Amino acid sequence: MPAARMPRPAAAPKPTPEAIVEEVDTAFLESLLGYNARRAALAAISVFLEGMAPFALKPVELSVLSVIAHNPGVTSRQLCNALGILPPNLVGLLNTLEKREVVVRKPHPRDGRAMGLHLTPAGQKLARDAEKKVTELEASVAARLTPAELRTLIALLKKVYLPA
Amino acid sequence: MPAARMPRPAAAPKPTPEAIVEEVDTAFLESLLGYNARRAALAAISVFLEGMAPFALKPVELSVLSVIAHNPGVTSRQLCNALGILPPNLVGLLNTLEKREVVVRKPHPRDGRAMGLHLTPAGQKLARDAEKKVTELEASVAARLTPAELRTLIALLKKVYLPA
DNA sequence: TATTGTTATACTCTATAACTATA
DNA sequence: TATAGTTATAGAGTATAACAATA
Numbered sequence: 001m002p003a004a005r006m007p008r009p010a011a012a013p014k015p016t017p018e019a020i021v022e023e024v025d026t027a028f029l030e031s032l033l034g035y036n037a038r039r040a041a042l043a044a045i046s047v048f049l050e051g052m053a054p055f056a057l058k059p060v061e062l063s064v065l066s067v068i069a070h071n072p073g074v075t076s077r078q079l080c081n082a083l084g085i086l087p088p089n090l091v092g093l094l095n096t097l098e099k100r101e102v103v104v105r106k107p108h109p110r111d112g113r114a115m116g117l118h119l120t121p122a123g124q125k126l127a128r129d130a131e132k133k134v135t136e137l138e139a140s141v142a143a144r145l146t147p148a149e150l151r152t153l154i155a156l157l158k159k160v161y162l163p164a
Numbered sequence: 165m166p167a168a169r170m171p172r173p174a175a176a177p178k179p180t181p182e183a184i185v186e187e188v189d190t191a192f193l194e195s196l197l198g199y200n201a202r203r204a205a206l207a208a209i210s211v212f213l214e215g216m217a218p219f220a221l222k223p224v225e226l227s228v229l230s231v232i233a234h235n236p237g238v239t240s241r242q243l244c245n246a247l248g249i250l251p252p253n254l255v256g257l258l259n260t261l262e263k264r265e266v267v268v269r270k271p272h273p274r275d276g277r278a279m280g281l282h283l284t285p286a287g288q289k290l291a292r293d294a295e296k297k298v299t300e301l302e303a304s305v306a307a308r309l310t311p312a313e314l315r316t317l318i319a320l321l322k323k324v325y326l327p328a
Numbered sequence: 329t330a331t332t333g334t335t336a337t338a339c340t341c342t343a344t345a346a347c348t349a350t351a
Numbered sequence: 352t353a354t355a356g357t358t359a360t361a362g363a364g365t366a367t368a369a370c371a372a373t374a
Binding site: 019020021024025026027028029030031032033034035036037038039040041042043044045047048059063066067070071072073074075078079081082083084108109110116118131134135138141142144145149150152153154156157158159160161164 | 183184185188189190191192193194195196197198199200201202203204205206207208209211212223227230231234235236237238239242243245246247248272273274280282295298299302305306308309313314316317318320321322323324325328
Binding site for chain 3: 239240241251252254255272275276277278279
């Protein structure tokens with residue numbers, strides 16, 4: 001004989017579906033290349049900001065300084081293309097660096113619209129010292145990697161973002 | 165008989181130290197882990213934004229959705245710690261997702277101060293579909309890497325940012 | 329007293345449109 | 352007409368201080 005049909009008893013006094021998370025599982029995100037690359041980049045930036053404080057250089061400012069150092073006469077447009085900066089946002093960076101008297105804008109020898117970017121002697125020294133320091137900081141970011149692993153890591157990252 | 169001392173002729177018509185850069189050398193920056201990680205992360209985000217447009221989910225929103233999906237009842241504080249988001253900035257994210265009716269805040273069963281975060285059925289479907297899509301997009305980001313290289317890359321990135 | 333979630337707010341970063349001078 | 356540099360401005364992302372409710 002079939003059991004009589006009866007209303008289900010009211011749920012036991014669980015004010016919510018008892019759900020308490022002890023440890024947060026982020027396994028899915030950690031399987032994603034983009035997520036891991038971003039977390040690693042943020043870790044590196046954190047080390048950079050701390051270690052570069054004496055130079056008062058933000059990451060993008062060191063990038064600008066370094067590219068000018070290795071490419072004297074480079075134009076703003078070339079800098080923007082190389083670093084992925086938009087032209088309006090480079091203007092303020094260059095103004096800051098020019099006020100610090102480490103960068104100078106000179107008229108371009110062949111194109112009257114463009115400016116050739118150069119470092120002052122002080123800028124050359126700053127670029128040298130800052131590049132040396134950031135190279136040291138890299139070692140602490142990559143502290144848990146062997147030299148071979150670091151080389152592999154950088155090579156694989158380049159395969160991700162550099163055009164084939 | 166010594167040539168008479170005469171003023172040096174005005175410099176030849178070189179208005180500036182002839183400096184024309186053909187190709188920009190970024191070798192120094194490309195030797196830095198942080199620079200490469202950031203460029204790779206930006207490349208991945210670009211692919212994400214394009215491919216995830218139909219879902220109208222920003223990267224951080226998918227992260228939030230995914231963590232809640234895999235950790236029902238997780239608190240805001242736990243989410244912030246897991247994803248590196250500051251609590252004031254999570255509030256707006258959760259408000260947006262709650263207005264979309266994919267996330268619900270429920271009172272925490274044991275801690276009256278906290279909120280347990282849960283997905284609605286629609287949120288569960290969105291999380292499933294979005295995770296599937298982002299997994300596909302990963303393949304295009306890592307198109308130039310072999311499966312083994314991708315595994316190596318992710319493992320090495322974790323060694324950079326995860327505590328030993 | 330310490331912690332969770334929240335509000336308000338400020339600062340930085342990034343993006344778009346439009347102007348000028350020159351090519 | 353197209354491009355280089357610039358201006359102004361808007362939007363997104365990220366940061367700190369302070370408060371109410373609860374532990």
